[in-house]
Amino acid sequence: MASISEPFLLHSYAVPSAAGPSSCRGLPHVQANARWGDAAEVTVTVQGDGIHTIDRSSLHAVSSYTLGPSTFFQSAAVSRVGKGGKRATYVSIATASDIKDNGKTAWVWPEGSEDTASRKSIELSYPAQDFLFPTSLPDQVVIVSPDGSLTLAASNLDPIQDLSPPFTITGRAKNFIFPKQLQTVGTTPGSTHQAVLLSFFGNEEGKFGVRVVRVSEKKLTEVGWVxxxxxxxxxxxxxxxEAGGNASVLVSSGQCFSFQISATSSVSYSSSSAPINTSVSKSSLEAPQASLLSLMSTHMLLATASPSSRQIQLDLWDTRYPVQLASYSMALPANLPEKFALYLSHATSGQALITLTCPLGAKKGDSKTRSSIFIVPYFVPHTSSLINALGRLQVSEPQASQGDSALSDAERGLVRKVGEALGSGASDEAQKTFMDWVNLQPQATSNGVHAGVEQEDKSDEEGANGVNGVLNEDSDEATLTNSREVNGASRPKPNGAAFKKKALLHLPTALVEQLLDTLLVPPQPSTDAHSFILRFLMRKGLVSYSMVKGEQKLLDVLLERGDWPGVVSALQGVVDIPESAVVRVLLVGLKDTGAAPPLPLPNVVAAVLAAPVTRPALRLALKEQLKDIADVCRVLEVLQGWLVQSGLRGFELDAQGAGVVEVDFRPKPRIDAILSFAETLIDTYFISLLQHPPARPILRELSSLLAPQLTLATHLERLRGPLEVFAKRKRLQKQSGRTKAAVSRFEEGRRRKRAQEEVELQVGLYQVEEFFF
Incomplete structure (x- = not known):
């Protein structure tokens, strides 16, 4: 299953006060790329500073060439590993204290050079934009100029062959080189070349395309441009x-186009799929705040920055279908320049580099601003497959909204009838019209059989009778039921019949968006049907936070209405709610600013604990919005009370014991969620809490509660191995739904003897055998 883990900082560098020469205006302050031939090290080029090589595993500098504040670079420095395992580094110089300002000078640190003074200065025939290394040709380098000219050179940059561009190019070329392999674009079984170079740039008319060149020993062969x-x-x-020719292009409108490049006797392409619609913030090409990175097969990593919310959205896509496989949101560093750019690059298989920097000559905004480099761990399957994409179609569909034009006549009729019923105050009629239409829709169950909604648990219909109920956290989807106990004695037990499969409802994104417009605009007045239909859509995972356009977002409307059951369903069922919106819900509970009667603070805190969040983004949102340390103490008191009441035993608190009153819902806070939120609060406000006298008893109580548990956890950890076999057997029994039949002593002895004989036939984990030849 594809995933993105929490990024971590590799290094950061202070932004220089000097703007640099005019030839460098717009170039990034910091550029980072993995070392050719050795992905364990990252080469970082810092304008007005020098070139640094950092070990990814230790996060420490392996070597540094400090060149002074007057040195600016025309290209990113690149390093490669030579035959002897030593590093060689190449960079194009724009200006320095000891060279002419013509941009044609390259500095080379030969293999084994460890100090700055060991560099060699070489005069090129033109400025160099990139140095590319064919891994199978360790003694040769491809030099790329800004005008598209290519030069195949020896390792000391002595030219071997020049290759001019097919025409006068426009734009700054983006270049990629891949070693010859069976799947590499432009490679056939009889091919004699060693690498393939792809350059993306525009022609004289400003049309964008790709050029393919084959690289052989001491020879460059033009294939063509398309x-x-x-x-x-x-x-x-x-x-x-990527090497197979799967290319992705992100344009300023937010659309991402995917192509399959082919190159035999000429260059051709095919569009892989419909373009993916993304939310790209308005930024210039000089400082783009969106970047993409092609991974294995048709997988792609997309990063987009939102300065308004101070967040970066990372998404893994499979462009073949297209579907969004995974996503992650990280907070922007507080010391980032006012005008910044975002770049993605490869680190190694399973890790990417994300560079947040400012273009030279841009406004810094603060003397303490820094450019930062993060490592983003991720996982994607080696190949694209329909099985991996099937479960993600519904999640990624909101990225390609098509509006009312995509609705069928029946869907338009549903939206019209529901809107008319709600407008006339006929709440029951609107609710019945919607549920009747949904019940007629085919739905795929988890075993592939199509079924209607009536096969599901009837909690949706029960929740329609009133908004006051019990929050059911036992099911996979949070539901609002009408006064039915959950995890208690009154919960109905399953009968002997086969367990029913829960149906997966799928509605077109355009239909969901039209229904949301009907349900949320205008925000008031609202009826029970407004809340019921909206909760139904959110519990089914059909609602995305970005579907609600305008200044008022989904939670803003629900809080203005005082629809707390809807707020809870949104926090639990809408996966892309930003942490800033979650904190706003907490503030409403603290300040009692909602439209409905004030809700007890334990209820609000329990609802917030149910929302999926990332800790860095949550800390940033708390720091920006929750500034009253007294309110922080109030939240900590609620969490502390729950921990005291539970004694830190078990994983779920009883609702009544948690101090939660039955107003609209009774949430059941989980112990792990309580501890996680308390840790985030203390991390965010620790210094302020120490300086606030009323907070000290709370901190002492929390410390006295947790210290013995840490010691107990250390002792219990020793039982994990011995008890794992029993836990595994218990899980198997649960999956089968019945207890296994007892085994006779004779049968048990026979099985044990057979297992012992099998063990003796093979070399065990701690056995040793000798072999003589």
């Missing part, structure tokens, strides 16, 4: 490509 659809070079934000 225009990619009708993309304009001035609209391109980011482009990336």
């Amino acid at each position: 225009q990619l659809d009708d993309i304009k070079v001035n609209d391109v934000f980011s482009v990336s490509c």
Whole structure:
């Protein structure tokens, strides 16, 4: 299953006060890339500073070439490993204290150079934009100029062959080189070349395309150039490509186009799928705040920054279908420049580099601003497959909304009838119209059989009778039931019949968006049907936070209405709610600013604990919005009370014991969620809490509660191994739904003897055998 883990900081560098030469205006302050031939090290180019090589595993600098504040670079420095395992580094110099300002000078640190003074200065025939290394040709380098010219050179940069561009290019070329393999673009069984180079740039008319060149020993062979659809070079934000020719292009409108590049006797392409619609913030091409990175097969990593929410959204896509496989939200560093750019690059298989930097000559905004480099761990399957994509179709569909034009006549009729019924105050009629239409829709169950909604648990219909109920956290989806106990004695036990499969409802995104417009605009007045239909859609996972357009977002409307059951369903069922919105819910509970009667603070805190959040983003949202340390103490007191009441035993508190009153719902806070939220609060406000006298008793009580548990956890950890076999057997029994039949002593002895004989036939984990030849 594809996933993105929490990024961590590799290094950060202070932004220089000097703007640099005019030839470097717009170039990034910091550029980072993995070392060619050794992915364990990252080469970082810092304008006005020098070149640094950092070990990814230890996060420490392996070597540094400090060149002074007057040195600025025309290209990113790149390093490669030579035959002797030593590092060689290449960079193009724009200006330095001891060279002419013509941009044609390259500095080379030969293999084994450890100090700054060991560099060699070489004069090129033109400025160098990139140095590319064919891994199978360790003694040769491909030099790329800004005008698209290519030079195949020896390792000391002595030219071997020049290859001019097919025409006068426009835009800054993006270049990729891949070693010859069976799956590499432009490779056939009889191919004699060693590598393939792809350059993406525009022609004289401003149309964007790709050039393919084969690289052989001491020879460059032109294959051709082809225009990619009708993309304009001035609209391109980011482009990336992988060895198989799967390329992705992100344009300023937010659309991401995918292509399959082919190169035999000439260059051709095919569009892989419909373009993916993304939310790209308005930023110039000089400082793009969106970037993409092609991974294995048709997988792609997309990063988009939102300065308003101070967050970066990371998404893993499979462009073949297209579906969003995984996503992650990280907070922007507080010391980032006012005008910044975002770049993605490869670190190694399973890790990417994300560089947050400012273009040279841009406004810094603060003397303490820094450019930062993060490592993003991720996992994607080696190949694209329909099985991996099937479960993610519904999640990624909101990225490609098509509006009312995509609705069928029946769907338009549903929206019209529901809207008319709600407008006339006929709440029951609107609810019945919607549920009747849903019951007629085919739904795929988990075993592939199509079924109607009536096969599901009737909690949806029960919740329609009133908004006051019990929050059911035992099911996979949070539901609001009408006064039915959960995890208690009154819960109905399953009968002997086969367990029913829960149906998976799928509605078109355009229909859901039209229903949301009907349910949320205008925000008031609202009826029970407004809340019921909206909760139904959220519990089914059909609602995305970005579907609600305008200044008022989903939670803002629900809080204004005082629809707390809807707020709870949104926190539990809408996966892309930003942490800033979650904190706003907490503030409403603290300040009692909602439209409905004030809700007890334990209820609000329990609802917030149910929301999926990432800790860095939550800390940032808390720091920006929750500034009253007295309110922080109130929340900690609620958490502390729950921990005292539970004695830190078990995983779930009883609702009544948690101090939660039955107003609209009775949440059941989980112990792990309580501890996680308390830890986040203390991490965010620790210094302020120490300086606030009323907070000290709370901190002492929490410390006295947790210290013995840490010692107990250390002792209990020793039982994990011995008890694992019993836990595994218990899980198997649960899965089968019945207790296994007892085994006779004779049968048990026979099985044990057979297992012992099997063990003796093979070399065990701690056995040793000798072999003589």
